[in-house]
Amino acid sequence: MRSQDYDRLYLSPPHLGRHELNYLHKAVEDNWVAPIGPNLDGFERDICEFTGAGHCVALSSGTAAIHLGLRLLGVGPGDEVLCPSFTFVATANPILYLGARPVFIDSEAETWNICPDRLREALEDLQRQNRRPKALILVHLYGMPCRLHEVLTVAREYGVPVLEDAAEALGSRYQGQPLGTFGDVGVFSFNGNKILTTSGGGALVTNRPDWAEKVRFWATQARDPAPYYQHSELGYNYRLSNLLAGIGRGQMELLPDRVKKRREIYDWYLKHLAVIPGLALGPQEPAGGHSNRWLTCLTLLPAETNITPEQLRLHLETHNIESRPLWKPLHLQPLFSAAPVYGGQVCTTLFEQGLCLPSGSAMSYSDLQRVVTAIQEINPA
Template sequence: MTSETIHLSPPDVGSLEEQYVLSAIRSGWVAPLGPEVDAFESDVARRLGRAYAVATNSGTAALHLGLLTLGAGPDRVVIVPTLTFAATANAVVYTGARPFFVDCDPLTGNIDVGLLHEVLARLHREGRQVAAVIPVDMFGRCADYERLLPVCAAAGVPVLEDAAEALGASRTGQAAGSFGHASVLSFNGNKIITTSGGGMLLTDDAALATRVRYLATQARLPVAHYEHTDIGYNYRLSNILAAIGRAQLQRLDAMIGRRRDLRELYAKSFASVPGVRLLGEGDPGDNFWLTVIVVNPHEAGWSAGELACYLRDRHIETRPVWMPMHLQPVHAGVEAAVTGAAERLFATGLTLPSGSAMNEAQRARVVHAIDSFLASR
């Protein structure tokens, strides 16, 4: 009998989400917007300490609207980490602006702040306008905002924090999603909480929030007839999906705890293995969204790819870290400042199953497979 596949980070939903969805359906609010959307926005803003929140149908939509409102467009540059998911760079291209990719800190995978400083200085010397910097909180750990925010402020460039992977994380006691002029969350099916598909933009700027909300609802003017003076987007979140999000948010801390427990099991398995480290290990604000190991094959005697193949044969899903944006064919020719750090992480990193929905038997199966692989080496 074929074993059931253990996936990387599947949705973790149960009876509470069912209750919330049923209540939303019975209320009659089944179209986009409604009381659950309003409440979900308030819940998340309160948790993160932000003044305003605008729920959208994806994190990508929130990035797009945030960039537009910050002035991204033709003849503007937006600085993006090269180690990120494609959506971060795609949203820049949607606006007509040009992404400029910056390499990562090899220890954390987050943007290299020293390199960012050099790039901002270079662009300033060249007289080029930078609309925004988008730091990405990689794999559930915040970027180094103590250094990054002053660098961007000195350059007069706003920060749009991409916290898509980091809800529940923190940096020096400040919540992920509360940094910068605005921030973005994702509630995609693989994220730490999900609304099936969805996202949110958060800010303390009332004018920015109002503009984003306006653009997300087809830029419809507040008149009885349908009148538009701007091009808008159908980007708002469904009331039913917001109900799922409200239930998920109640369970967030417990889900983080389960991911933390799994991270500790992995740390124990690899503790005495030469040439293997956990990416970003020791960050006290980690939300443990995904556990990534980095393997030096010369020291370990095996590669990340070999472990991936071994686990795949046992129906356990793994994945390399994100392919750097400057290596993506679609971004060929885009400017980049690289040190090789992201390329090395792409070559040597491996993401392990990290979902909070994994039961004890599944956890034991994954850990046993890893331990068996290590014993065979």
């Protein structure tokens, strides 16, 4: 069957309902199309209610939220920031924005997130050199909670503040507590491929009201309280618009159902793909973890199958099915070639062996069967 005979199955496309239009129509009718307005305030309240965070500032992207979060933690030129290597580049780019240097940490094989043992190794080594990192960024990759208890225990032992990158993990929990609320600062992304989208956008959450106010100040060009435009600090144009916040408000009403569907998609793939030799689904939930399963991923074990992820990806393309390699570790990226890394083999192996499958919450079971059938063609059980 030719690929053009099918509609394309994308990895994680936006999934809108009709709720979003209610907020957009109201904003247009009331002429609230300026950067701020009732939808923006309401969206921030919605996020606080859902996560239990004390304060939320909605921003133009998750990257902007990481940038301002690191600035809140005092990161500046010459500082070092610990960061997992196995993540999207947006996690680490803001370190460079601030003139700081990343120090990369390997993953562990269960959750694919930052390894507590390698983290301790890095902190011990840096301490011997009288170097104290300014912050730690921890990431919940593909919506999977990291081993939070162990990671936070190490960070607190060494007195390192934590920025929690939950960009992919809205709706995930650890020991019943929503992700994004464990660090000194939490960050979410509402990019078009996320489980909740505002087209483009992000948010920073914190329990400190003074920090939330500071982020709002920086995000609106750091305008001083004066009748004219006066600026004493460096600011940014980082605020989310009232219109896009309206989309977010409608999406928030649907979020529990979206998480439920993504978890069902993972379970369906697991049931139908687990019998294929050399193929394993991941990552795995840690004890106490509950993932939103933003993306379902697989690994192909070379000792058990001759099929490579790239061969499978190209085969799925012949069926008009999008798939994508797992993140290329940041310590292997030319941009960060000079950055130190502790470990690196686990995340490198995951990159070499892994692939993300279509996981959008609008997928039908016939869509899922189409993916499974295509995989079985190249790697039959």
